[in-house]
Amino acid sequence: MDKKALEALLNDMSTEEKVMQLVQLSGSEYEAAAEITGVERGQAKDNVRRLAGSTLGIWGSKRLRKIQEQYMSEHPHHIPLMFMLDVIHGHKTVLPCPLGQGATFDPEAVKKGAEMQAKEAAADGVHATFSPMADLCRDARWGRIMESTGEDKLLNSRMAAAMVEGYQGKDLRDNAHVAACVKHFAAYGAAEGGRDYNNTELSEHTLREHYLRAYGEAIKKKPAMVMTSFNSINGIPATGNKFLMKKILREEFGFQGVLISDWGAVGEMINHGFAEDQRDAALKGMMAGVDIDMCSGCYSACLEELLNTGAVSMEMLDEAVLRVLTMKNDLGLFEDPYRGLSMDGPVVTEESRRLAREAVAASLVLLENKGNALPLRKEKIAFIGPYADTKRLQSSWAFSGEDENTVTVWEAASEVCEPENRRVATGCTMLDQDAVTAREICHEEDWQEKNDRLLAEAMSVAAWADTVVLCLGEDSTQSGEATSKARIQLPAVQLHLLREIKKTGKRIVTLIFTGRPLELMEVRELSDALMICWLPGTEGGHGILDVLTGKVSPSGRLTVSFPYTVGQEPLHYDMYPTGRPKPDEKGNYPYTSRYLDCENGALYPFGYGLSYTSFAFTDPKLSAQTMSVRGAIAASVTVKNTGSRKGSVTVQLYIRDLTSSRVRPVRELADFKKISLDPGAEEEVSFVIREEMLRFWTAEETWESEAGKFHVWICNDSRDGEPLEFQLI
Ligand code: NOJ
Numbered sequence: 001m002d003k004k005a006l007e008a009l010l011n012d013m014s015t016e017e018k019v020m021q022l023v024q025l026s027g028s029e030y031e032a033a034a035e036i037t038g039v040e041r042g043q044a045k046d047n048v049r050r051l052a053g054s055t056l057g058i059w060g061s062k063r064l065r066k067i068q069e070q071y072m073s074e075h076p077h078h079i080p081l082m083f084m085l086d087v088i089h090g091h092k093t094v095l096p097c098p099l100g101q102g103a104t105f106d107p108e109a110v111k112k113g114a115e116m117q118a119k120e121a122a123a124d125g126v127h128a129t130f131s132p133m134a135d136l137c138r139d140a141r142w143g144r145i146m147e148s149t150g151e152d153k154l155l156n157s158r159m160a161a162a163m164v165e166g167y168q169g170k171d172l173r174d175n176a177h178v179a180a181c182v183k184h185f186a187a188y189g190a191a192e193g194g195r196d197y198n199n200t201e202l203s204e205h206t207l208r209e210h211y212l213r214a215y216g217e218a219i220k221k222k223p224a225m226v227m228t229s230f231n232s233i234n235g236i237p238a239t240g241n242k243f244l245m246k247k248i249l250r251e252e253f254g255f256q257g258v259l260i261s262d263w264g265a266v267g268e269m270i271n272h273g274f275a276e277d278q279r280d281a282a283l284k285g286m287m288a289g290v291d292i293d294m295c296s297g298c299y300s301a302c303l304e305e306l307l308n309t310g311a312v313s314m315e316m317l318d319e320a321v322l323r324v325l326t327m328k329n330d331l332g333l334f335e336d337p338y339r340g341l342s343m344d345g346p347v348v349t350e351e352s353r354r355l356a357r358e359a360v361a362a363s364l365v366l367l368e369n370k371g372n373a374l375p376l377r378k379e380k381i382a383f384i385g386p387y388a389d390t391k392r393l394q395s396s397w398a399f400s401g402e403d404e405n406t407v408t409v410w411e412a413a414s415e416v417c418e419p420e421n422r423r424v425a426t427g428c429t430m431l432d433q434d435a436v437t438a439r440e441i442c443h444e445e446d447w448q449e450k451n452d453r454l455l456a457e458a459m460s461v462a463a464w465a466d467t468v469v470l471c472l473g474e475d476s477t478q479s480g481e482a483t484s485k486a487r488i489q490l491p492a493v494q495l496h497l498l499r500e501i502k503k504t505g506k507r508i509v510t511l512i513f514t515g516r517p518l519e520l521m522e523v524r525e526l527s528d529a530l531m532i533c534w535l536p537g538t539e540g541g542h543g544i545l546d547v548l549t550g551k552v553s554p555s556g557r558l559t560v561s562f563p564y565t566v567g568q569e570p571l572h573y574d575m576y577p578t579g580r581p582k583p584d585e586k587g588n589y590p591y592t593s594r595y596l597d598c599e600n601g602a603l604y605p606f607g608y609g610l611s612y613t614s615f616a617f618t619d620p621k622l623s624a625q626t627m628s629v630r631g632a633i634a635a636s637v638t639v640k641n642t643g644s645r646k647g648s649v650t651v652q653l654y655i656r657d658l659t660s661s662r663v664r665p666v667r668e669l670a671d672f673k674k675i676s677l678d679p680g681a682e683e684e685v686s687f688v689i690r691e692e693m694l695r696f697w698t699a700e701e702t703w704e705s706e707a708g709k710f711h712v713w714i715c716n717d718s719r720d721g722e723p724l725e726f727q728l729i
Contacts, residue, residue, distance in 0.1 A: 001334050006325050010318060013077060018321045019303045020051035021079070024260065024294045027058030030067045030081075048300045050074050053324055054082035054292065056130075059091075059400055064125035065341040072337055080337035082328055086397050087129040087178070088147055089113075091120035093352035093538050094394040094401035097479075097515055098133065098159075100363035100534030102149030103556035103609070105650040105674050107162040109359060114166025116355055119176045120346035124400070127331050127339070128179035130227060132163035134214035135184055139570040140563065141194025143438075143483025146395055146515025146535065148189060150559025151572040151606060153210050154669045157217035164221040172224065173332035175340055182218045184229030184262055186244050187211040194569060195484045197230045205662060205697040207233075210574075216253050224327050225258045228290060230265050237272045239265040240284035250289060258323045260292040261285060267296030278302050286312050291320040348405045353539055360543020362648075365532040365556040366610040367520070373507055373528035375550030375612060379466040382423050383410050384458045384501065386430040386494065387471035387513045387533075393540035395515060396438065396480040405538050409471055409511070412541030416549055423465065427458035428497045430475045435491065437477035451493055455500060467507040469548065470498060470527070476535055479515025488566045489519045502526045511544065517562040520603060532556070550612060555648035555674070557609040557717070561602035568598060573606040573718040574665040607652050607669070607717035613643030613679065617651075617721070620714045622689075626727045629705070633689045633726055637714040639675065640682035648676040651685045654713040656723070660706045661699035667718060687714070694728060 001009070010018070029049050050071070058064065064083055071081045089095045095113045096103075104110065114132075121129060134156055137145040149159040160182065169177035187207060191198040202211060219226065226249060228239040238244055239261050249255045266285040267278060275281035282298040283306055293299035306312040332339055366374070383389070389410035391403035410424045431437070433447040444450065462468050472494045478485070489495065490512075501508060510527040512518065515535050524530055531554065533544055546552045561571045578593040582600055594600055616639070623634040635653060653671040657664040671687045689712070694705035707728050715721030 001329050006322065006329055009077060010322055010325060013321070015304060015307060017051055017076060018317055019299060020048065021053035021321045021324045022292050022303065023048060023052040023300045024054045024056060024084070024292050025049060025052040026295055027055045030055055031058055031063070052081070052300070053079070054084055056084040056294070058083065059085050059121070059124040059126050061123070061125050061341045061345050065338060068337055068341065079325070080328060080333040082127050082331070082333065083125055084128040084130060085121060085126045086131065087117050087121045087126065087400070088131045088133065088397045089117070089395065090356070090398050090537055091117050091124060091126070091400050092346045092402070092405070093120060093348045093356050094398045094406075095356050095359050095537050096363040097146050097395045097535040097537070098149050099146050099515060099560065100536060101359065102155060102159055102559040103365050103534070104359065104362040105155070105557055105672055106362060107158040109362065110159050111162035111166040112355060113359055114163040115169070116352055118167045118169070118178045120352070122175055122178050122340045123344070123346040125341045126178055127333070128181060128225060129167055130181045130183060131167065132160040132180065132218060133183050134160035134218050135187070135189035136211050136214060137189040137560065138572040139189070139191070139194040140488050140517040140560065141484055141486060141566065141569055142189065142191055143196065143479045143485065143516065144189070144481060145517070145560060146479035147397065151561065152559060152574070152669050153213040155559055155672070156214035160214045160218035161221050164218050164223045168223065172330045179224030179327065179331060181225035181227050181260065182215055182223045183227035185215055185226050185249060186229060186238055187233050188229035188231050191231055196482050199232045201234055204701070208697045212248065219253045219255050223257060224330065225260055226255055228259065228261045228265055230262050230268065232272055232274070237265070237269045237274050239290060240269050240274055240288045242288050245288045245290070258291045258327050259289055261290050261294050261296065263294050264296045266290065266293045266298045279305065282306060283311055286316060286320070291323050348538065356537060356539035357542045357546065360536045360539050361546045361552040363534055363536065363556045364544065364547050364554050365558055366529070366554040367532060367604050367608070368524055368527060368530040369610055370528045373467070373509055374531070374548060376467060376469075376509070376548050378421065380421050380464060381413070381417060382425065382461045382465035382468045383413055383471060384425045384427045384461060384468055385471035385497065386426055386428060387473050387511065388424050388426065388469070392476050393513070393535060394476060394537050395535045396477050398537065401538060407539055407541035409469070409541045409544055412545040416545055423461045425458040425461040426454050428454050428493045430491070432491045432493050437475060438480065438482045439477065455497060458497065459500060459504070462501050462504045462506055465506055467509060468501055470501060470508055470510045471513065472498065472510060473513030473533075474515065474518070476515070479535070486566070488516060490523065495522065498523065498526055509548070517560050519565055520562060521564060524603070532558070550645070553612040553645050553647035554609065555611060555650070557607050557650050558604055559606065561606050562604040564598050564603045568595075571602055573602070574668050576663045577666050601719065605717055605719045607650070611647040611649065613641055613645040613647035615647070615649045615677070615716070616640045616642045617714070617716060620721070620724060622712060622724050622726050624726065626729050627689070627691070628729055629691045634686050635689055635712050635714050635724070636684055636686035638682055638684050639677065641677035641679050644679050646676065646678050648674055649716070650674045652715055652717065653687045654715065654718065655689070655693065656711040657694060657696070657706070658709040658711060660696065660708065662696065664696060667713065669718070685714070691728070
């Protein structure tokens with residue numbers, strides 16, 4: 001349909017029809033109706049169901065075809081229903097969770113992963129995914145850190161942009177792609193105390209320079225949608241926040257697509273104390289420019305009345321509806337409302353497995369490798385722990401991934417280790433007694449008895465082994481939405497298992513499965529090798545064994561700081577300097593900015609990760625000592641693989657503006673390159689520094705660079721390297 005035809009359609013629609021395009025209903029409304037009784041007539045709810053413009057949370061070509069047929073037959077203008085779903089790290093084939101994908105430092109691979117997810121989701125009738133999540137996350141207590149690519153704005157920007165490109169492809173009409181939704185706008189990751197849905201307080205410069213950046217870069221790739229966040233920001237709920245939605249999103253970022261609220265967020269403005277009732281909430285949502293009300297019921301209940309009283313103008317309504325119709329049109333739904341539904345449902349293929357396996361191997365972050373405990377030797381290996389043979393390797397969002405397709409660590413080990421050299425034991429329960437997850441309190445009657453038995457089994461398996469691969473971690477329901485934690489240790493029952501195994505004196509390789517940074521001081525002490533495996537998804541077992549056996553050398557880097565203790569949170573490497581910096585050297589410096597009982601920085605910092613080989617960085621240099629505003633400087637370093645194995649290394653460029661009208665972070669990632677080198681091979685890695693990279697939100701509230709000195713590091717992680725200096729003139 002062309003624009004004229006769309007406008008003609010809009011003009012022909014009744015007010016009720018228009019309003020309902022702005023209403024999103026839960027898929028469960030349609031599931032039950034379509035499969036049990038069909039759409040009932042005469043009740044308000046059914047009326048909404050008959051006309052609501054979109055739904056979420058259901059997939060499957062047969063199911064959706066049935067719903068679409070019924071819906072189309074009843075819709076006065078036969079406008080198709082739009083199906084949306086959270087496909088955040090996989091549909092059928094599940095990739096590592098976004099935090100793991102971030103650790104690959106490989107936006108191209110992440111884009112390919114998004115393409116695969118889109119293809120699978122589209123073949124299951126899905127039109128739009130609620131991804132990428134571009135929220136900047138600095139707080140390990142916040143469970144949704146798992147859904148992000150971490151604490152750095154540049155990395156997040158590249159990853160979110162890559163995901164939008166991957167999901168949407170060149171043309172949304174192409175059946176192998178889906179619409180992307182950049183979320184959660186804005187600053188959802190800065191929830192106070194790391195408590196989900198909580199208020200955020202941010203100065204405008206921190207908001208602009210850090211928190212808004214990744215959304216902005218992702219929006220440049222023209223995602224079909226943006227989602228508002230649940231939080232209030234500086235006292236105003238994001239969903240009713242005109243400054244964010246109108247000034248920044250529409251005016252400054254030039255976003256022209258559909259703005260959707262998060263689930264119930266329009267109505268939640270009442271709980272925030274920002275709207276009086278549903279009617280007021282609907283008004284405030286509309287005034288902020290929220291096009292679709294996801295599941296709060298405020299628009300469906302009150303928008304017509306608001307139009308009748310003149311509080312909302314028809315022009316405003318038309319604008320919002322036209323955006324929704326345009327999205328449907330861009331997806332090709334008017335030509336083919338059954339888009340994707342005639343295809344066979346998606347299946348896990350050899351190709352999708354290969355992609356997922358490579359992604360897993362690239363996402364693993366090796367934190368310790370004492371005495372070259374890894375790669376594994378050909379000897380007796382015991383795989384012990386609640387993650388040793390579980391299919392629960394995906395996050396709570398990957399609801400469409402199936403256990404039967406998932407390869408556990410033990411299953412993969414069974415393919416590569418000789419039967420006489422491998423044994424397995426669960427060791428303990430995943431959770432402590434009475435642990436609370438997002439959805440339940442886990443209470444097992446015979447918890448203690450069970451753990452006594454599991455431990456005894458594990459101890460005898462460990463006694464047999466030369467090396468124990470200990471597979472520990474948080475349960476997959478302990479990260480994701482509504483999973484904030486004030487303690488970020490491993491479950492006590494798992495720590496107990498580790499301590500007991502340590503007593504056997506066997507070599508311990510600890511694998512940590514997690515959706516957030518954890519406190520790992522004790523684990524580090526008791527382990528010979530320590531590797532973060534995130535929530536690795538369908539090919540978890542294979543990707544992990546590829547690295548354990550040395551087929552692939554680990555190359556993942558942390559994109560979030562792992563703290564010594566939760567008391568350091570929120571923690572991030574790109575902090576602002578203080579007037580009383582803590583000196584680097586050891587010693588007692590009483591009146592400086594420091595903790596009495598802990599380091600300031602992370603136990604494992606941003607950008608950190610080991611390999612099985614070693615890399616030497618030599619001859620870091622800048623092509624000039626001064627740079628003019630229109631000029632550029634090359635920053636380069638020679639990287640040599642000095643070990644005996646092939647490996648990949650992520651070379652990182654950091655910059656600090658030494659003096660400026662507003663304090664600037666002690667270091668900021670300005671670029672990165674991942675290269676692969678054979679043993680003995682070397683390569684010069686070069687970056688270009690331009691003036692745009694030096695701009696910031698100045699004291700004058702403009703995006704500008706300021707003349708002066710800058711430090712540059714070309715290094716291996718956010719704490720590494722000696723600075724070079726240049727001057728911007
Ligand atoms: C709530 C979550 O905050 C959001 O990320 C998700 O996309 C929606 N629910 C829909 O499931």
